[in-house]
Amino acid sequence: MALDTAALHPRAVESASCPSLHDGDLFAGCPELIGSPSTFARDEEIYGEDEDAEFVYKVMTGAVRTYKILGDGRRQITGFHLPGDLFGFEPGEVRGHTAEAICDTRVVVFRRRQIERVAAARAEVAVQLWGLATRDLSQAQHHMLLLGRGSAQERVAAFLLAVGERLGSTGSVALPMTRRDIADYLGLTLETVSRTISQLEGAGALVRAGARQVTLRRGRMRRLTEE
Amino acid sequence: MALDTAALHPRAVESASCPSLHDGDLFAGCPELIGSPSTFARDEEIYGEDEDAEFVYKVMTGAVRTYKILGDGRRQITGFHLPGDLFGFEPGEVRGHTAEAICDTRVVVFRRRQIERVAAARAEVAVQLWGLATRDLSQAQHHMLLLGRGSAQERVAAFLLAVGERLGSTGSVALPMTRRDIADYLGLTLETVSRTISQLEGAGALVRAGARQVTLRRGRMRRLTEE
C-alpha cells in the first residue's frame, strides 16, 4: 500500500487514512494462502523489471523501494513499502518495476497464481484485492498532484509528514532511505532535498539529529504546505 | 482506464497495451447491471470533490477530465477518460476528484452499490474490477515517471503519442482538450506546452492543422523521447 503522501492538502478535508484493516490482514482468513518468509539485505534486488511476475510480497520489517528507470539512468521511485504493506501486483505477467530492499528487510512471499486462484474462488477476497488496488491508485493520484504541482518544499514536507505518520510513533522519525531515494521519489535532486530539509529546519518545522533521524514539528510543517 | 502514456519508454520493451478486453465489456455479462445513459455539455461538472461517491461512469462519446485542485488554484489532471473508459471508482465514500466533460459527452451511469453487490456475489466480476484497478494503477505509476523525471519535450511527446494511440485511427488526431488541460495533466504551463508543440513541429515530429488537429510522425516523435 506504500506511502500515503496525503499531506499536501487538496482543497478541503483529506479522507482520513483508512481506519480499519491494514493491507496486512487480508490473507489471514485464507488458510490456503501460506506465505514463506524471506529476507533481503540492504540494496538487494527483490525482483527486476521485465522478469516474470511470479510472487507478491508483504513487508514484515525493513523497507522496500519499487522504481522505474529510463535509458539514461533517471530513476523514478513509485513507492516505498513499509511494514504491513503488500507489493508486487502487476497487471500483466511481467514486472514493470524493479524492487529492492532499502535496508535489511524481512518479507513474506506469496505465489501470485495462488492468490489469483483464491480470488477467483472467493469473491470477498477478490473484492478486498480490488479495494487494495483502488486505494493504491488513489494514493498514486495524490502523488501525481505532488509531482506535477508541488514545490520542492511542499514535496519534501508532504513526504516527511507521510513517513512520520507511518514510522513515527513518537515525534521522531528514523528515515530508512537516503537523500537520493527521497529525491527520486519526489522528482527532485538529492541536493534540492537536502537544501529543502535544511530550510524546513530553519523554519522550525523539524529538528535533525543526524541525517536520517528527524523530529517533526507537525503543526508548523503542515502550515508550510498549506499556503 | 484513462490514457496510457507508455510512450516514454522505461528501459526496455513496454508491455504492449492490453490486446483483448477493453474496460468496456466488463458489465456485458451482467444483466443485473444496467446503466442509464446521460449526457454532459462541455465543461459541465459530472461530480465534485468531497461529494458522495454514488456512481461510476462509462464514457460512450466525448471525453472527461478528472482532477484535483490545491487551495491556490493549481490543478493536476490525473486522467483523461475517452470512449470505452470507466471512471469514478473511489476507495472511500467520498470523491477525491472532480470530473468534468471536456466536450459534449455521453456516458452510461452505474450505481456504485450495485456494482459492489454484484462483485461481492460473483468472484469473476470482482476479479475483473481488481484487474481494472491494477491496470489503472500501473498507468498512474507510468505517469509518475513522466511527471517526476520527464523533460517538457518528453512529457508532451509521450502525451501526444498516447492520445494518438487512442483517438487516431489515421495519423491525424483531434485533441478534445485545451492547452491548459494538457499542461495540467503534464505538470507544465500552457505556454510551455504550446512552445513544446511548436518545437516538435519544427523537428518534424508532427504537423499542426489548427491548434486542436495534429498529424503525428510517430517514428520521429518516438526518437525524440528515447534519447
Add this chain to the structure above:
DNA sequence: CGACACTTTGAATTATTTCAAGAGTGGTGG
C-alpha cells in the same frame, strides 16, 4: 584511525515559469 559513503553547502547554469503582447479561430448576429 582512516576510508568510504552519504550529506550539506556554495556558485553558476538552465529549463521552465511568469508576465505581456499579438495572432488565430469559431460562433453570433447584424
Add this chain to the structure above:
DNA sequence: CCACCACTCTTGAAATAATTCAAAGTGTCG
C-alpha cells in the same frame, strides 16, 4: 456573408526555482 467578439493559442523577454558542478563536512564501520 461578413464583422466582431470572446476565447484559445502562440511567441517573446525577463524572472525564478531547481539543477548541475564542485568542494567540504559528517558519520559509520572495519
